[in-house]
Amino acid sequence: MARLALLLRLARRSVLRNRRRTLIILVAISVALWAMIFFAALTRGWENDVVHNAIFTLTGHLQVHAPGYRDDPSVDHSMKPPNATVAQLLAGTEVAAWGTRVRVPAVVMSEHDTAGVTLVGIDPAAERGLSFIADAVHTGRYLDSPDDRGILIGRALADRLGTGVGKRVVVMSQAADHSVADRGFRVVGLFEGDREATEMAYVFVGRRTAMTMLKLGSRVSELAVMLRDRRQLPAFLARLRTAASGLDVQPWTTLEPMAQAMVALGQAWIWMFFVVMYVAMAFGLVNTMLMAVMERTREFGMLQALGMRPRLILIQVVFESCFLLAAGAAAGIGLAAGTLSLLHGGINLSILAQGAEMWGMGKVIYPAAAVVDVIGATALVVVLGVFSSLYPAWRAARRVPIEAITRN
Amino acid sequence: MTDIVACHDLSKTYRPDHLAVDALTDIELTIAEGEFASLVGPSGSGKTTLLNLIGGLDTPTAGEVYLRGQRVDTLAPGELADLRLNHVGFVFQAYNLIPVLTARENVELVMELQGLGTADRARLSRDILHEVGLEGLGDRRPAELSGGQQQRVAVARAIVSHPAVVLADEPTANLDSQTASSLLELMRELNQRHGITFIISTHDPMVMEFARRRVMLRDGRIVDDTVAA
Numbered sequence A: 001m002a003r004l005a006l007l008l009r010l011a012r013r014s015v016l017r018n019r020r021r022t023l024i025i026l027v028a029i030s031v032a033l034w035a036m037i038f039f040a041a042l043t044r045g046w047e048n049d050v051v052h053n054a055i056f057t058l059t060g061h062l063q064v065h066a067p068g069y070r071d072d073p074s075v076d077h078s079m080k081p082p083n084a085t086v087a088q089l090l091a092g093t094e095v096a097a098w099g100t101r102v103r104v105p106a107v108v109m110s111e112h113d114t115a116g117v118t119l120v121g122i123d124p125a126a127e128r129g130l131s132f133i134a135d136a137v138h139t140g141r142y143l144d145s146p147d148d149r150g151i152l153i154g155r156a157l158a159d160r161l162g163t164g165v166g167k168r169v170v171v172m173s174q175a176a177d178h179s180v181a182d183r184g185f186r187v188v189g190l191f192e193g194d195r196e197a198t199e200m201a202y203v204f205v206g207r208r209t210a211m212t213m214l215k216l217g218s219r220v221s222e223l224a225v226m227l228r229d230r231r232q233l234p235a236f237l238a239r240l241r242t243a244a245s246g247l248d249v250q251p252w253t254t255l256e257p258m259a260q261a262m263v264a265l266g267q268a269w270i271w272m273f274f275v276v277m278y279v280a281m282a283f284g285l286v287n288t289m290l291m292a293v294m295e296r297t298r299e300f301g302m303l304q305a306l307g308m309r310p311r312l313i314l315i316q317v318v319f320e321s322c323f324l325l326a327a328g329a330a331a332g333i334g335l336a337a338g339t340l341s342l343l344h345g346g347i348n349l350s351i352l353a354q355g356a357e358m359w360g361m362g363k364v365i366y367p368a369a370a371v372v373d374v375i376g377a378t379a380l381v382v383v384l385g386v387f388s389s390l391y392p393a394w395r396a397a398r399r400v401p402i403e404a405i406t407r408n
Numbered sequence B: 001m002t003d004i005v006a007c008h009d010l011s012k013t014y015r016p017d018h019l020a021v022d023a024l025t026d027i028e029l030t031i032a033e034g035e036f037a038s039l040v041g042p043s044g045s046g047k048t049t050l051l052n053l054i055g056g057l058d059t060p061t062a063g064e065v066y067l068r069g070q071r072v073d074t075l076a077p078g079e080l081a082d083l084r085l086n087h088v089g090f091v092f093q094a095y096n097l098i099p100v101l102t103a104r105e106n107v108e109l110v111m112e113l114q115g116l117g118t119a120d121r122a123r124l125s126r127d128i129l130h131e132v133g134l135e136g137l138g139d140r141r142p143a144e145l146s147g148g149q150q151q152r153v154a155v156a157r158a159i160v161s162h163p164a165v166v167l168a169d170e171p172t173a174n175l176d177s178q179t180a181s182s183l184l185e186l187m188r189e190l191n192q193r194h195g196i197t198f199i200i201s202t203h204d205p206m207v208m209e210f211a212r213r214r215v216m217l218r219d220g221r222i223v224d225d226t227v228a229a
C-alpha cells in the first residue's frame, strides 16, 4: 500500500514535471479520441437517416402483403383487410400507427408527358406518424379522406409533367378484372420528398377512390405498421405472423435490404476508423513514452540501485501513461461533447445533396453519439494505450543501467 | 569481529567475447563490521567495479561475494534488489537524488519501499536530516540544494535504515575541498556513532587521511592493504 502510494506520487510528479511533453501527449490522445467519437456520431447520424428514410418512405417497421406481392406488386396479389385477430394486435399499446394501402404500378399522364409511377391509395389520417407523406405537402393541400377525389404528386414529377396544383392528370393501371382502369384526377397538392427519387416515384390518392377505380372491392395491397419502439419489432413480428397466417409478414430489414446493408457498413466503417486512429495515437504515445524513459535512465537506475524491484519500475511507468490516458480521454470526450452540442441542429449537406442521395442520405445529417461508440472508443484508447506503454515500461525496468549511475 | 563483506577470487571481465577488459582479477578482500575503509587507485583500476559487485549492482565473471555471510553473486535480479534495499546504502558521485521528490521524500524513499509506516518514516527522516545538518531543508527539491547538500541527503538516505554497508563511489569528487572535508567528517561521525560500515572509493588524498584502512587497487588487483596505527 505504501509502495502503491509512492509509485503514484512518482508517476504523478514525473508527468507534471515535463509539461511540454505531457501537453503534446494529451493533445494527441484527446484529438484522437475526439475524432473517433465525432466520426462515429456522424456515421450513426447517417445510419439513422438512412433507416429513418427507409422506414418513413412508406415502409414502416413492418408490412403485411398477400403472398407473391413482393415479387409482383399488382392487383392480382391483393388481400382482405385485417381480420379481427390482427385488428386486435394493431390496437395494442406497442403500435404507434398503422394503415392499409392500395399500391400498384401505374402510368400518369399530363397534356405534355407521361411517367411510370407507383399509385398509392392511402387513408390520409392513418398516414400521420406512419409515413412522410402527411407532413410533406409543399403546395396545395393534403388529402382529406379515403374518398378524396384529388391526387397528390411530387414536386419533381410535376415539373417533369409540366403540371401543377389545380391541373388535371390521368392515371392508368390494371383493374382487378384485368381491364384497363383509367381515371382523371385533379392535382390538389405537391409534395416534397427527402430525396428527389421519392418525388418521382409515388403519386397519392384516397384509398377508397383507388379501390373503386381498380375494382378491388374491399381488398387492399398492403398493411404497414409503425411501432413505438423499434426494439419491440421481433416480438411483435412473431405475434403478427401467427395472427395473419397465410400472409407475407416482413420487417423493414427485409423490405429495405439496402438500408440494412448500409447500417452494417457504417458499423464496420466506425471500427476501421477507430483502429486507424488508435494505431496513430499509440505510435505517438509509445514513441514519446520511450523518449521520456530514455531521458530518465539515470533516475530509473538510481531507483533500482536503491532496491526498487524492476516490477515496481514497470508499474510506475504504466501509471504515468494511465494518468496521461485518463486526462487525455476526459479532454477528448469533453471536446467531442462540445462539438456535438454545437452541431445539435444538424449539418446541412444540401450543397452535396446530389451526391449524398446516392448513399441514402437526406439533406441534413444529425450527428448522434451512441453510448456504445463512446465507451468503445474510450476503452480502446485507454486499455490498449496502457497495453502499448508496457514496452517503454519494460525498457525502463529491464536491467540496472550501471553506466548511467556510476559514470559522469 | 564479523566480516560484513567478503570477496574470494573475485574477477570481472567486461565484454568477454571481444576486446575483453579485465577490470578485476582474483580479488581477496574482507571488510569487518564497523570499518571505515577507503578504496584508492588510479583511474580505471577497478574501484567502481568492485563496489558494484559488492553491492549487487553487477555480477562477477568468477569468484564469490558475501554480504553478512550471504552469498550475493548467485542471486536473481529481484533478490538482488531486495538485498540492496535492506542491506546496502549507495552514495554515488552526483545526481543521487530523484529529481521529483523533496529531500525528505528522497530520504524516506528507501523506508517507503521497505514498507515502513508514515509516522516512523517522518520521525526517522527528521532525525537523520537533523543529524546531517539539513534541518529546515527537507521540503526542497534536489535542484534547490547545493552539491554538498545533495550529497548529505544521499548520505542520510544511505544510512537511515541501518544497512550492513554503505558503498560510496567517489562521493566528494564533485565538491570543493572544504565541502568535501565536511562530508567526510560527517561520514566518519556516522560510522563511529552508529557503527555502520563504510567503503569509500576515491582519488582524493584527503579521504585517505580520514580512513584508517586503505585498500589500493592497480589494474584490477589489490596491490596494498594497510591499516593505520
Ligand SMILES: Nc1ncnc2c1ncn2[C@@H]1O[C@H](COP(=O)(O)OP(=O)(O)OP(=O)(O)O)[C@@H](O)[C@H]1O
Pocket: A403, B014, B015, B021, B022, B023, B041, B042, B043, B044, B045, B046, B047, B048, B049, B050
Ligand atoms: N561497462 C564496461 N564495459 C567495458 N569496460 C568497462 C566497463 N566498465 C568499466 N570498464 C573498464 O573496466 C576497468 C575498471 O573500470 P572502473 O570504472 O571500475 O575503474 P575506476 O577505478 O572506478 O576508475 P575511475 O577512477 O576513473 O572511476 C576500466 O579499464 C574500464 O575501462
Ligand SMILES: [Mg+2]
Pocket: B047, B048, B049, B169
Ligand atoms: Mg569509478
